[in-house]
Amino acid sequence: xxxxxxxxxxxxxxxxxxxxxxxxxxxxxxxxxxxxxxxxxxxxxxxxxxxxxxxxxxxxxxxxxxxxxxxxxxxxxxxxxxxxxxxxxxxxxxxxxxxxxxxxxxxxxxxxxxxxxxxxxxxxxxxxxxxxxxxxxxxxxxxxxxxxxxxxxxxxxxxxxxxxxxxxxxxxxxxxxxxxxxxxxxxxxxxxxxxxxxxxxxxxxxxxxxxxxxxxxxxxxxxxxxxxxxxxxxxxxxxxxxxxxxxxxxxxxxxxxxxxxxxxxxxxxxxxxxxxxxxxxxxxxxxxxxxxxxxxxxxxxxxxxxxxxxxxxxxxxxxxxxxxxxxxxxx
Amino acid sequence: xxxxxxxxxxxxxxxxxxxxxxxxxxxxxxxxxxxxxxxxxxxxxxxxxxxxxxxxxxxxxxxxxxxxxxxxxxxxxxxxxxxxxxxxxxxxxxxxxxxxxxxxxxxxxxxxxxxxxxxxxxxxxxxxxxxxxxxxxxxxxxxxxxxxxxxxxxxxxxxxxxxxxxxxxxxxxxxxxxxxxxxxxxxxxxxxxxxxxxxxxxxxxxxxxxxxxxxxxxxxxxxxxxxxxxxxxxxxxxxxxxxxxxxxxxxxxxxxxxxxxxxxxxxxxxxxxxxxxxxxxxxxxxxxxxxxxxxxxxxxxxxxxxxxxxxxxxxxxxxxxxxxxxxxxxxxxxxxxxxxxxxxxxxxxxxxxxxxxxxxxxxxxxxxxxxxxxxxxxxxxxxxxxxxxxxxxxxxxxxxxxxxxxxxxxxxxxxxxxxxxxxxxxxxxxxxxxxxxxxxxxxxxxxxxxxxxxxxxxxxxxxxxxxxxxxxxxxxxxxxx
Ligand SMILES: Cc1cc2nc3c(=O)[nH]c(=O)nc-3n(C[C@H](O)[C@H](O)[C@H](O)COP(=O)(O)OP(=O)(O)OC[C@H]3O[C@@H](n4cnc5c(N)ncnc54)[C@H](O)[C@@H]3O)c2cc1C
Ligand SMILES: Cc1cc2nc3c(=O)[nH]c(=O)nc-3n(C[C@H](O)[C@H](O)[C@H](O)COP(=O)(O)OP(=O)(O)OC[C@H]3O[C@@H](n4cnc5c(N)ncnc54)[C@H](O)[C@@H]3O)c2cc1C
Numbered sequence: 001x002x003x004x005x006x007x008x009x010x011x012x013x014x015x016x017x018x019x020x021x022x023x024x025x026x027x028x029x030x031x032x033x034x035x036x037x038x039x040x041x042x043x044x045x046x047x048x049x050x051x052x053x054x055x056x057x058x059x060x061x062x063x064x065x066x067x068x069x070x071x072x073x074x075x076x077x078x079x080x081x082x083x084x085x086x087x088x089x090x091x092x093x094x095x096x097x098x099x100x101x102x103x104x105x106x107x108x109x110x111x112x113x114x115x116x117x118x119x120x121x122x123x124x125x126x127x128x129x130x131x132x133x134x135x136x137x138x139x140x141x142x143x144x145x146x147x148x149x150x151x152x153x154x155x156x157x158x159x160x161x162x163x164x165x166x167x168x169x170x171x172x173x174x175x176x177x178x179x180x181x182x183x184x185x186x187x188x189x190x191x192x193x194x195x196x197x198x199x200x201x202x203x204x205x206x207x208x209x210x211x212x213x214x215x216x217x218x219x220x221x222x223x224x225x226x227x228x229x230x231x232x233x234x235x236x237x238x239x240x241x242x243x244x245x246x247x248x249x250x251x252x253x254x255x256x257x258x259x260x261x262x263x264x265x266x267x268x269x270x271x272x273x274x275x276x277x278x279x280x281x282x283x284x285x286x287x288x289x290x291x292x293x294x295x296x297x298x299x300x301x302x303x304x305x306x307x308x309x310x311x312x313x314x315x316x317x318x319x320x321x322x323x324x325x326x327x328x329x330x331x
Numbered sequence: 332x333x334x335x336x337x338x339x340x341x342x343x344x345x346x347x348x349x350x351x352x353x354x355x356x357x358x359x360x361x362x363x364x365x366x367x368x369x370x371x372x373x374x375x376x377x378x379x380x381x382x383x384x385x386x387x388x389x390x391x392x393x394x395x396x397x398x399x400x401x402x403x404x405x406x407x408x409x410x411x412x413x414x415x416x417x418x419x420x421x422x423x424x425x426x427x428x429x430x431x432x433x434x435x436x437x438x439x440x441x442x443x444x445x446x447x448x449x450x451x452x453x454x455x456x457x458x459x460x461x462x463x464x465x466x467x468x469x470x471x472x473x474x475x476x477x478x479x480x481x482x483x484x485x486x487x488x489x490x491x492x493x494x495x496x497x498x499x500x501x502x503x504x505x506x507x508x509x510x511x512x513x514x515x516x517x518x519x520x521x522x523x524x525x526x527x528x529x530x531x532x533x534x535x536x537x538x539x540x541x542x543x544x545x546x547x548x549x550x551x552x553x554x555x556x557x558x559x560x561x562x563x564x565x566x567x568x569x570x571x572x573x574x575x576x577x578x579x580x581x582x583x584x585x586x587x588x589x590x591x592x593x594x595x596x597x598x599x600x601x602x603x604x605x606x607x608x609x610x611x612x613x614x615x616x617x618x619x620x621x622x623x624x625x626x627x628x629x630x631x632x633x634x635x636x637x638x639x640x641x642x643x644x645x646x647x648x649x650x651x652x653x654x655x656x657x658x659x660x661x662x663x664x665x666x667x668x669x670x671x672x673x674x675x676x677x678x679x680x681x682x683x684x685x686x687x688x689x690x691x692x693x694x695x696x697x698x699x700x701x702x703x704x705x706x707x708x709x710x711x712x713x714x715x716x717x718x719x720x721x722x723x724x725x726x727x728x729x730x731x732x733x734x735x736x737x738x739x740x741x742x743x744x745x746x747x748x749x750x751x752x753x754x755x756x757x758x759x760x761x762x763x764x765x766x767x768x769x770x771x772x773x774x775x776x777x778x779x780x781x782x783x784x785x786x787x788x789x790x791x792x793x794x795x796x797x798x799x800x801x802x803x804x805x806x807x808x809x810x811x812x
Binding site for chain 2: 008009010011013014015068069070071072093094114115124125127128137139141142143144145147148149150151152153154155156157158159160161163164165169170180181203204221222223224225227228229251253254255256257260275277278279280292293294296297298300301303304307308320321322
């Protein structure tokens, strides 16, 4: 391909024209407009540190922009709640893999916090659902990251760093998410069983929770397959139940292998529910459970923040380096 | 060649793993694209520490570094510019499996298919399976966020990378991501995957192990009309089935492949669609029936299900050797890679044929249809005067047609040098500026694979460390071909 081009201009459809997004960008404003953060459903408001006093709170625009079932993607504004998202997809027999998260949470909030719900074992990390994000930068400009198609490696992958950034790099206005068909059958089972043995016998269970004595297993799929996998679980001593146990409010991160013989270290004690195969431990205790990140990782986080938000006006007080250590009251 | 640079690199590695001879200069001057660069010193480290030593030595001599795996990239990502220190990972091939964490730690030079073979006895595989999997490296897969036929259901490389040990462009070592469920901080692992060698060099990678499916069925649907084949692809997805893979081949490529390997493809078909469904037996049976029904309803002449493993492998062998088959038609090819919304597949495909006709070129199409990932293959004989201009002009029109349909520049091959000029068609200035900042966080001085991916001037100060003369040479037409 020849390099002898003059400067090329973006195709007309790549320039944002949605009045709701333009108004949102105006509201956020540029560096002169001072500290600003988004208020979503406030379901995880305390996470990642406390919002600094004097920060102006704004709301992301809401609503479904486009849904084409045959593309298996949906374009929604970031202030849309998970319930609204699900209602739009349900008639087409589809959903987004953001299961087990509160319905009043917003799409933008869930992505900005970046913590998956308890079906991550089967559905994958929630970041895999994000194909394109439109956000307002610290300079008050609308930026598009990623692209509308399921497959895309065009340029550097900004969507990745936006998920879990707590709105410290940019404020999400609109996203395109990947959808999936809803399963034809689903079942929760529970009972006292060895999660390791069960995990090794089942084929890609959607969720396997364990509190040190009892397991909760969630299966999805075609009816015959769910039946066959259920038979394995029944044989292991499980019985059908309505759903998962209540999850303790602290969230801690471990390596999946560590859960094979998991016991909370002293002085922590109390109830826990571990996501087997994933490594998330919901425990009644709070406080850090992970070794602090390496200095090189801290430095990279800092450099990225400084390059994206040199004046520190986006969600001051919040820091993605600390999110999963605190208490999370998600119910 | 700078003798002290070579001497220092030889001392840090060993003289037999630092090369400057003529053959290497030619061999490592290009990847699988048509571009040719300017090779410098070619280093073959064995360990992370040796990669660090290469980078630090390059820094001291004010040379850029360019990472390189197997050189199968199609966008010029590994093509060296301005005689850099080229760091070739092909001797870094250790694999360590950690079944309890369901990951394998690999060095970057491990070949994609070797990993899957290594995992097979354990009941696992590495899901991304580029058509080049017999030769491409995992380092290259990570750098390009590569895809493959089975990424339709399983997702591309990024979804299968848990942690990456990286030597940063300043020589520091870091670990991005981790085996723990929620590593603290921004998803730098995710930013690194797909960074095309511009954010540092991956020296160890923890990749996810995917359990082998208990049941698999491979179907071959035969269509008279390519239009019907394209419609069937959309209809399968719209029916609520996400197969493991949906690959489409048009008549020209089907005939070439059939003559080459005898895969049992119908050579009178206008297009064939290869569909694989996998998982538990109930779903495989239900989806096989559904896919057959949808294809027949869309006008398929026949839908054949591979009767046994041997037939399955043969059907796939045809698909995976398609590029080899092309060599028997014409000596050269230019493979494009764009993505369009699935519902626009037919429309853009028809435009691709019209574009090739207008430029009097032969085009063949063999592609990941389920993802809308087009791979128009322009085949030609480079000795024909003026042909490259036509190939490039047609390529540009294909890129534009894909973008105008709402698509993206690249689905899996990356931007490299090839598509750099077109980035400004897909992105606005603030979009490009944000990408440049992401790169700057890792490589503030532009030391690692400089002048790739983002077009010149994406950010104020971009390429600032290069003088004007240098810049002109980098971007001169001589780089192309
Ligand atoms: C069963 C279950 C399990 C879960 N597991 C946990 C868990 O254990 N721990 C946990 O922490 N979370 C967990 N989650 C995830 C959590 O629910 C979501 O992250 C949360 O709902 C965020 O949505 P919100 O709209 O309420 O955001 P808010 O609480 O309003 O905001 C959260 C943060 O995101 C920022 N933000 C919101 N919207 C945007 C936007 N558009 N752009 C940029 N920044 C924005 C806010 O400024 C704030 O810093 C779980 C939820 C449930 C119910
Ligand atoms: C016939 C054929 C079929 C193909 N089919 C597919 C396909 O189906 N899907 C697909 O996605 N691609 C495909 N490709 C493209 C190519 O094989 C992939 O992009 C592959 O991942 C490149 O791997 P490599 O080891 O050859 O990398 P190289 O070509 O050596 O390098 C590619 C890029 O990765 C960087 N890099 C390499 N190693 C490292 C490292 N350790 N750390 C940091 N950066 C690094 C290089 O700098 C360069 O930018 C195909 C290519 C051919 C020739």
